[in-house]
Amino acid sequence: MKKNNHLIICLMALLVSLHLYADENNRAKIILDRTAEAYRQAGGVCIRFGGTQQGVLALKGECFYLECGGVKSWFDGKTQWSYVEQNEEVTISTPSAEELQSINPYALINSYETLFECRYGTRHAMKGQTGNEIILIPREKGDIQSIVVFISAEYHPLCITIKLANGETQEFRILSYQTNQPYTNAYFRFDSRKYPNAEVIDMR
Template identity: 40%
Template sequence: MKRSIIICLLSALSLQVSAQKDVKAKEVLDAVAANYEKSTGTEIIFGGTMDGSIILKGERFVLDCGGIKSWFDGKTLWSYVEENAEVNVSSPTNDELQAINPHMMLGMYRNGFNYVYAGTKNRNGIACKEVVMTPEKSQDVKRIVIDVNSKMEPVYICIEGNNGEKQEIEIRKYLPKKTDDSMFVFDKAKYPKVEIIDLR
């Protein structure tokens, strides 16, 4: 399944980032994380490398992107591949979830990343605070750039891989969303003809 937008949902910079944990950058990241964690549900409409949407509540999410719709209820992941008319069911690891859910990146700074405040940037007419994150140890991701608006909501995320590949996510709408737990579970009744493949 093609999920590269999320790991490598999410422009090369000439900025040289030293190995550090910048106080100003941490303030921005803490505020963004706190803003999300206090919400009872959030819907994000995004574009960029690929278009899609995600509904979030805590660790749970429904992601619709690139011809794949995924539901995660905190334990089980259902991934519906429309062109194959099949649903893959799995129990994902944290690393796999980070590859699927772009919003999990906002908590990644707490463990294994350095970060620096890169100043104020203009993103589509919006003044944003920019933070650049780099992993403390070598991994597939080389650098993550996050631009945040005055409401402490992410506006833009760019993920640069060590292979030179970049994935850009432009967040077009960031909205409160009423949710219930059933939203994050695959409903077989709505997809009666799909093949279910249990990978657990």
């Protein structure tokens, strides 16, 4: 009888721990869903970031413009243009979902459910702002090993850390976050008139 009691206690402990684990993961999903909704409601967004590299990221829906490390990238939802100032070359491509996440970490907000398993980390403060840490693990092996997103109480990402399979880590700290920017669709496309000497490399 005593042996059976121990078995029952162990089973109950296991069920409780699984329930807590499920609740925490559900909490992570709720936070990410609210973050995605806040982003969708924000209109055009302009973000200045620091960390591994410094730069500016403009967003509207699935479109983005990124200026970082001497490279300017435009993405209109289908086609990407990457202009390297030093070489005066622009490469045209159709990026995969994983490639977009490494270039534009905000892409994961809209695609996390299909590409990642999400786990709740901890609630803590970062530079005076309290927020929640969400851990994303890719469902399939690739260049990205894991992504940690630190989200504010207003459901704005404050820091995104990407761990790559090669051991490298990229960190993006949000320095400013401006919403309702009046971006047009053309803003997210490469304008050849502004770069008349650029050599075009079409990889599509």
